[in-house]
Amino acid sequence: MSDNMSKTISGFGEKADSTGNEFLAFTLGKEEYGIDILKVQEIRGYEAVTRIANSPDFIKGVVNLRGIIVPIVDMRIKFQLGEPTYDQFTVVIILNISGRVVGMVVDSVSDVITLSPEQIKPAPEMGTTFDSDYLIGLGTLDERMLILVDIDKLMSSADMGLIEKLAA
């Protein structure tokens, strides 16, 4: 099935080949980002969260995802991009990062794109709100430029405070 999908999608890019990586493209404010599609479990609408007292403001709280408690992170607040509005168009990307499930609020999800290795350029040392440690690079597709995020690394970072740091 994924083969079929990559073929359909490869129609978008002239140089795309079957060995390229697939990325889910989403927007935060005016910027377009991409994450490895394999880390994405599902995409949902935003629903009421249960606030967790005394947690950082970008952690909106927890929701019930078919019986499991999933924390929801609002990337717009975390990276000060765009206005955090919550309406029927607000999208939550549910990520599965090495067994842990995390929801990520973004402004919108656009599409799934396939990028060949040569379409991925190294990220400059400056320029994005993300620490370049968490970047895979910049993906170019026609006129679009995607900031490719190593979501695994980002979500596991102490910065996000999603995972208990091991006691020293």
Add this chain to the structure above:
Amino acid sequence: MTIDMSQFFQVFFDEAEEGLAEMEKLLLAVNVSDPDDEDLNAVFRAAHSIKGGSATFGLTDLTEVTHVLESLLDRIRQGQMALTSQHVDAFLAAKDILKSMLDGHRHGATVDLDAVADVRMLLQSLSEGASKKVATPQALVGPGGVSRYRIELPNLGEREIEALQQELGLLGTIEKADAEEGRCVFILDTAKGADSIHEICSFLVNADDLKISQAVAARSKEEEQGYGFFAPFVPQEATDEERGYGFFAPFVPANATDRERGYGFFEPFVPQGDLERAKQAEAAAHADSDEPPALAVSEGGAEKKAKGEKPAVHESSSIRVGVEKVDQLINLVGELVITQAMIEQRTGSLDPMLHEHLLNSVSQLTRNTRDLQESVMSIRMMPMDYVFSRFPRMVRDLAAKLNKRVEFVTHGAATELDKGLIERIVDPLTHLVRNSIDHGIEIPETRLAAGKTDYGTLSLSAEHQGGNIIIEVTDDGGGLNRERILAKAKQQGMGVSDNLSDGDVWQLIFEPGFSTAEQVTDVSGRGVGMDVVKRNILAMGGAVDIRSSKGFGTTISISLPLTLAILDGMSIRIGHEIYILPLGYVVESLQPATQDVKEISGQGKVIKVRGEYLPLLPLYQIFNIESTFTDPSQGLVVILESDGKKAALFVDDLIGQQQIVVKNLESNYRKVAGISGATILGDGGVALIIDVAALLRSTRQHSDESVFS
């Protein structure tokens, strides 16, 4: 195509282990003088299935031992032999050996091959009974009873015989009987077993030349003595003739051949080695073929046999399921409960007149869902009996080893605890029980001197108390010695004062390394590994408490939280947020009067409840919530209690009480201070469960932030 055998191995090991445990349980419970046939059959079945399984997997060593065990068991359950305590001991030993062999195969543990051989020998000799030349006669009478042995010695010197007579005389009353053809015969009445006689005689006589046989001390015992059927091989004294007759009586009508009868009567007068052996073989053949009819006329035999052939009434009725499957089931049912609650909520607003059928169905769904949830939750729960049942054996062995008399009682074996916790409580409990027998309960003499019964009582109890399960190990031994513990603590350089409360003193024995020093009798031993016990229990979120009174005994009380997937919770509201308080901590709730709320130097408020001042915890401040009320006299306070500390939690409103499914926050997020977990409410939303114990601990500190440090 290859089949992965390892999975079948695993099943076999599990089953074998279960079978052995079952066997042990039955053996310990068996009434030796009047064994229940059903029990014997169950033991036999267990042995048989282990034998079958081990043969299938080519574990020949297991097969061999179980085979011997099985044949002996078979003879007993067929009524060909009477069960004696010696048999039970041998079976228990065999069970241990089988277990160690099983572990050997399973984990590569080392197996004591000598012990294996010993047990096989023992079983074999028991099973062959008196047909072996130097068979060990079974102790026919219960402990304390006297049996009569006939000891036949080879030709010895006068002095040696005299010496032997004196030595044996120490065991009981001895009589020198008529010597035949230079052999010497003693009749000994003793409470000791044949082993002791063997031991004494073996100094002078080659064991092979020695014949010890058991004569009957009392007629009334006859019925019990199944091996009486082998009595023809026992040379009878002339004086015993009458008794002998009683013995053979059942045979007479059955094997009504003159030769047999004559054999039985006259055999004593031809005690020659070769001849005897030949006749033995002959008689053994006869005995084998003729036994069933013989049994049919012997008292009780027919009945026993009939029972033995009855089909098994109860088979083991459990199936083996992986824990993850059960957990998955629990999760799914949790989902179902939530969905059902949603449906109930949605239909609640419908017009009952128009939608009567729908509403009826929904309420039926509600009932069924609850039942289903309850049954599913109970799968993970196991009775404490699972733990308790392994102790009688340990107590029995340990008490025997230490020459103590211990009566073991359990209470609340049906109390249920989560499987995960059950497994982790075994080690600490084992340790405590050992300690109690080793160091708590005194030897009979000391106990009698102290005016107590000569047997000590060790009790294990389990009960639910609020949201906790309390497991107690109680002995009526000497109790802890306060002075010794204090002295020891000082010697080890701990900063202790003499004014410590008893409770604090007892806690000292949990200090790591407290007792690793020289043995100071009853005190020091108690500490060996006690720190480990405490650590294990703390790791389970529990607590250990000791109550001890010198001369009257010690109780070690373990309290474990029922950190199960389900708990009774009280939902409370602050502003728009809903939190859950575990009901176990909730004492009461009330609306305080304005004058009962007092401020203490701007640090915080206290509230007066029935003459007691309790710190007021404003949840809206702690969790930074916009609440409806900020004045306690407008909202409600919930009085919480944990570890003997009380506090009043100020909330807006109580919503209700319900069973909740506890979900872990940490599986996808991190630990949150003040929150112990989360649950899913009827509307599909998430509510957080307040960590009451942590909240109350923080009341000691002034600042509310301390909860989150």
